[in-house]
Amino acid sequence: MTQLVLPFSRMAEAAPYMDPTRFHYISQDQSESFEGFDDFDLLAFDWYDVHSQRTDTAKILVYVTRAELFFFCESPAALERVQGIVDDLPQDESLSTEQALYRFFGRLLKGDMDYLDRFELAINEAEASILSGVPAAQKTNTLQQIIAWRRELLRLKRYYEQLSAILDELADNDNQLLSRALSRRMSILGNRMDRYLGAVRNLQEILSQMREAYQSQLAIQQNELMKLFTVVTVVFLPLTLLTGWYGMNFVGMPELGWRWGYPAAIGVSLLIVAGLLRHFKRKKWL
Numbered sequence: 001m002t003q004l005v006l007p008f009s010r011m012a013e014a015a016p017y018m019d020p021t022r023f024h025y026i027s028q029d030q031s032e033s034f035e036g037f038d039d040f041d042l043l044a045f046d047w048y049d050v051h052s053q054r055t056d057t058a059k060i061l062v063y064v065t066r067a068e069l070f071f072f073c074e075s076p077a078a079l080e081r082v083q084g085i086v087d088d089l090p091q092d093e094s095l096s097t098e099q100a101l102y103r104f105f106g107r108l109l110k111g112d113m114d115y116l117d118r119f120e121l122a123i124n125e126a127e128a129s130i131l132s133g134v135p136a137a138q139k140t141n142t143l144q145q146i147i148a149w150r151r152e153l154l155r156l157k158r159y160y161e162q163l164s165a166i167l168d169e170l171a172d173n174d175n176q177l178l179s180r181a182l183s184r185r186m187s188i189l190g191n192r193m194d195r196y197l198g199a200v201r202n203l204q205e206i207l208s209q210m211r212e213a214y215q216s217q218l219a220i221q222q223n224e225l226m227k228l229f230t231v232v233t234v235v236f237l238p239l240t241l242l243t244g245w246y247g248m249n250f251v252g253m254p255e256l257g258w259r260w261g262y263p264a265a266i267g268v269s270l271l272i273v274a275g276l277l278r279h280f281k282r283k284k285w286l
Contacts, residue, residue, distance in 0.1 A: 034169040040065040048159040069097040164193040
């Protein structure tokens, strides 16, 4: 088995091992997802590193025949990842290209479900925090976190959809490049990929519910604030009436010439405020 791992800039090093027409087609970088030919398969996907903080993707192109397995990588990070996987493969001459391809995808996906489980745990904890009440100081951070999670899940969805399509095509094995046993194993990997996709879609639904809960919590807090403003308005409305009434200064108003008129106005105002506050507390508005 001939095996190469090269960056796109050094793709020409694979030319001696390939038919010129075939190499020209591959070097044009026109392939997408999966292309099956009579005696070789061409796989292309945008690799996304779920185990790092990087959010960019890098294209990985895989050329596989019965005797050759070549990897072409767009970025140094993708090259390092592929090279690390290839170096971990058994250095055994009996290892066929189809077996190496199967083990490559198996190791590429290693640890992804653990990552998705941790992702789900973080979302569930955030959802519980939101349902218990979002402090005002955390509102902006919570919204930014929800937006960041939505973007992450969208990237994961696109990544797994590409790999799912590739694995399904490999399992179909239309050109009979893989043995029947390896075709079944690719089908098993495809089923695992479907579980990953299902987990991502489930997380997207949870995140949508979390966003709705967040918006509901904000609406509740706004309602509480509006209730407070309403109570303050209702309390001061009769006091405003009294002030406007006795501010007219009509000649025949007896309270204006009464010695205790001013203290009486203060007492009436306090009684009105106390009565309204008691009423609101009985109605549980305060």
